[in-house]
Amino acid sequence: MTQVGDPMTNSNLVLHPNVKKGFRLVALECPYDILHHEPVQTLFSKVIALKIKGYLHEHPYGVLPVDSSDFIGDHLVLCKVDENENWIPIMAQKSLSLRRARLHSVAFPFSALADSHSAFPRHREFFQNWVTQLSSRLGHADHEITYESAVTIDPELRVNPPLRQWVRDLIWVQNARFHQGRGTKSSLTLAATQFKMHEAFNAIGYQSAADRWGGLADLELPAGDDKANLRLMVRSGDFPPTLAPLIEANAELWEDRLILNFAHLGSAQERLTHQVKKDAPKKAA
Numbered sequence: 390m391t392q393v394g395d396p397m398t399n400s401n402l403v404l405h406p407n408v409k410k411g412f413r414l415v416a417l418e419c420p421y422d423i424l425h426h427e428p429v430q431t432l433f434s435k436v437i438a439l440k441i442k443g444y445l446h447e448h449p450y451g452v453l454p455v456d457s458s459d460f461i462g463d464h465l466v467l468c469k470v471d472e473n474e475n476w477i478p479i480m481a482q483k484s485l486s487l488r489r490a491r492l493h494s495v496a497f498p499f500s501a502l503a504d505s506h507s508a509f510p511r512h513r514e515f516f517q518n519w520v521t522q523l524s525s526r527l528g529h530a531d532h533e534i535t536y537e538s539a540v541t542i543d544p545e546l547r548v549n550p551p552l553r554q555w556v557r558d559l560i561w562v563q564n565a566r567f568h569q570g571r572g573t574k575s576s577l578t579l580a581a582t583q584f585k586m587h588e589a590f591n592a593i594g595y596q597s598a599a600d601r602w603g604g605l606a607d608l609e610l611p612a613g614d615d616k617a618n619l620r621l622m623v624r625s626g627d628f629p630p631t632l633a634p635l636i637e638a639n640a641e642l643w644e645d646r647l648i649l650n651f652a653h654l655g656s657a658q659e660r661l662t663h664q665v666k667k668d669a670p671k672k673a674a
């Protein structure tokens with residue numbers, strides 16, 4: 390099997406194992422903690438640019454797929470690494486924990502959404518109930534609940550069917566492995582039915598909240614001057630064993646992932662404290 394041309398644009402490409410060598414998975418965890426690193430600043434802004442590009446490809450001008458949760462969420466990213474070692478994000482998704490949202494007084498996206506739309510009292514009720522049930526079952530629900538959102542693939546890549554399929558699969562491999570590593574058992578999402586995201590989430594163990602809680606219609610939310618149809622879906626428990634072959638097939642890529650977080654890079658707070666100590670005037674002897 391030979392690789393022909395640029396894998397981003399060649400629609401006849403048969404996905405060769407070597408093609409995968411030009412890609413790296415990245416976990417950019419809580420940029421708030423590590424934005425003092427210039428390479429992180431560059432990557433973070435590229436992730437934001439990808440989100441805007443990906444959403445604008447599907448929704449009218451005005452759609453805004455980023456907010457304050459991007460600073461404190463965990464960005465799970467696939468990068469294409471070119472011959473000059475430029476890291477170009479081509480797929481991204483975000484996971485935000487309830488604990489983080491509370492720490493920064495950022496409204497957990499789903500509850501904020503339900504609160505701000507009086508038309509969704511049943512959704513708010515469901516969310517509150519679900520959190521309460523998990524809290525009493527798990528005892529530390531803050532650590533266990535995440536909101537998954539903003540899955541985006543570079544539209545230029547989506548014209549290449551084998552590459553598009555592989556990247557679609559990687560969304561779920563990366564999501565599952567990230568949460569397996571963290572031990573997160575409970576997540577929720579609003580799946581865009583237009584892109585059949587509800588089917589994709591279903592395949593990794595999410596259930597429509599309407600199946601558990603009657604009377605929950607899909608939400609129609611603004612996307613630019615258009616509307617997006619979103620289905621509230623929840624997962625609690627392990628990922629299904631049907632994901633194992635995909636996980637296995639991409640194990641090497643996962644093992645080779647780049648993790649950018651507080652533990653690996655140190656926090657801005659630590660650096661500031663260090664700087665303040667270093668710059669403090671010495672006491673006269």
Ligand SMILES: CC(C)(COP(=O)(O)OP(=O)(O)OC[C@H]1O[C@@H](n2cnc3c(N)ncnc32)[C@H](O)[C@@H]1OP(=O)(O)O)[C@@H](O)C(=O)NCCC(=O)NCCS
Binds near residue numbers: 557579581586
């Ligand atoms: C979500 C996203 C990553 C999925 O990319 P993708 O897997 O390449 O899929 P597509 O968007 O091309 O379409 C997914 C499926 O929905 C179908 N679809 C897409 N747009 C559609 C439309 N307007 N009406 C009906 N079906 C549609 C496609 O035919 C496709 O079906 P198939 O899998 O049977 O071929 C991509 O659409 C994207 O980046 N969208 C912008 C960001 C966004 O809105 N994210 C949603 C987060 S929940």
